[in-house]
Amino acid sequence: MVPIATQAIADDRSGRGAILSAELGRRGEGSLAELGFDVRRGCDLRGVNFGGWFSQVDAIEQKDPATFPGLLEHLRTFLGADDFRRVASWGFDHVRLPVDWQNLFRESDLAPREDVLSLLDHAFDAALGSGLRVILDLHRCPGHDFESGMTTEQTFFSDPAMRKDCLEVWAVLAERYGHRPGVLLELLNEPVAPSADVWNEVKDELAREIRRFAPKATLVVGANRWNNAAEFAHLTPVDDDNILYSVHYYNPIVFTHQKAPWVKQEIFQQTRSYPGTYDIPEVASELPVDRGIWNRDRMAQMLEPVFRFRDKYGLAVACNEFGVYMGGPDRASRMNWMRDILGLFGEHGIGWSYWNYKNLDFGIISRGERLFEDAPQYANPDRIDRELLELLQAH
Numbered sequence: 001m002v003p004i005a006t007q008a009i010a011d012d013r014s015g016r017g018a019i020l021s022a023e024l025g026r027r028g029e030g031s032l033a034e035l036g037f038d039v040r041r042g043c044d045l046r047g048v049n050f051g052g053w054f055s056q057v058d059a060i061e062q063k064d065p066a067t068f069p070g071l072l073e074h075l076r077t078f079l080g081a082d083d084f085r086r087v088a089s090w091g092f093d094h095v096r097l098p099v100d101w102q103n104l105f106r107e108s109d110l111a112p113r114e115d116v117l118s119l120l121d122h123a124f125d126a127a128l129g130s131g132l133r134v135i136l137d138l139h140r141c142p143g144h145d146f147e148s149g150m151t152t153e154q155t156f157f158s159d160p161a162m163r164k165d166c167l168e169v170w171a172v173l174a175e176r177y178g179h180r181p182g183v184l185l186e187l188l189n190e191p192v193a194p195s196a197d198v199w200n201e202v203k204d205e206l207a208r209e210i211r212r213f214a215p216k217a218t219l220v221v222g223a224n225r226w227n228n229a230a231e232f233a234h235l236t237p238v239d240d241d242n243i244l245y246s247v248h249y250y251n252p253i254v255f256t257h258q259k260a261p262w263v264k265q266e267i268f269q270q271t272r273s274y275p276g277t278y279d280i281p282e283v284a285s286e287l288p289v290d291r292g293i294w295n296r297d298r299m300a301q302m303l304e305p306v307f308r309f310r311d312k313y314g315l316a317v318a319c320n321e322f323g324v325y326m327g328g329p330d331r332a333s334r335m336n337w338m339r340d341i342l343g344l345f346g347e348h349g350i351g352w353s354y355w356n357y358k359n360l361d362f363g364i365i366s367r368g369e370r371l372f373e374d375a376p377q378y379a380n381p382d383r384i385d386r387e388l389l390e391l392l393q394a395h
Helices: 002-027 057-063 071-077 081-089 114-129 160-177 196-213 230-234 294-314 331-348 386-393
Strands: 047-048 094-100 133-140 183-186 217-220 243-249 276-280 292-294 316-322 351-354
Touching: 002 230, 047 316, 071 114, 081 114, 081 316, 094 114, 094 351, 114 133, 114 160, 114 183, 133 160, 160 183, 160 196, 196 217, 230 243, 243 386, 294 331, 331 351, 331 386
Parallel strands: 047 094, 047 351, 094 133, 133 183, 183 217, 217 243, 243 316, 316 351
Antiparallel strands: 276 292
16 A cells, blocks of 8 residues: 555556556557657656566575575566556556576577566566556676676676677567567666776677667666766767666665675675765775765765766666665665665656665565564565655655
């Protein structure tokens, strides 16, 4: 149930989503203009990520291997049509749907797995039938894994055979889903290329090839080094007028990811509040070490390269991931950070997709996560963090 205080917001946004869906159905197209984006006033996208369903299934299994039901049963039961309807009823207009290539294709020969793709078909049917757009995000591809990119060079950028395999994956996905109204195709999640120049060249190559199979779909392109805001200073626009550009925002990582088990370096395992001043010794780190005073002004400063890129080229930009690890910062600091970043998105006309809808340590909903079984924000029958949900709805 949508809280009374935000019901008007939800009614307005879900109504717009239903009207938009009907318009797209009549037009049979999915371009930026037809999706209602106006680069002169910014991007109005408001949505959530469905991470942990067709992507990062390994992370779900690792949390509780004894009860993990296997890939196919997980895909059938983790999320479903009711979740898309719930997202629409909350007033959001889209879902970002990450997929890992190895769940959809045989690793040995890249043969499509129809048993999995048929389930993905149902997901698209449920989303679009609920009046939601879908951003299909290739979260992992042959030779590229955003997580291992923290410590390992990604062969995707040095081995043309890996990019060829990636394009074979995209040929299937783009041909299968790229013609559907309201579907956007995200080239690659959080690229970790050795340089901005390399990523600029590779993303142009990917966009050209995907466009062959999806001539009318909006493509989504991020900046190098995990869609980092600072990298927008070096990002070049794709020679294509149907592109949405994407930033991810987790700064300062020493706050948003504090005590996260996958970020093991000591400086990320210390307690920090927000806003605050972070005195951090000089250490080598693959991840940004954000020292000094952190508040709303500092956040705005970090996003300046994104604003300049958008304004210089007159392009649409959205933040397709942002959030704070549930198991680290104190509750008040977490909500302070969320209020500041959402306020900045609204002020500067940046659309967004919150990470994450369910589980994976960032969820609006938490079910079956032993680490958060007793977390007070989930102490209700639906296991919904209602304070977080209301904050998102209000923006």
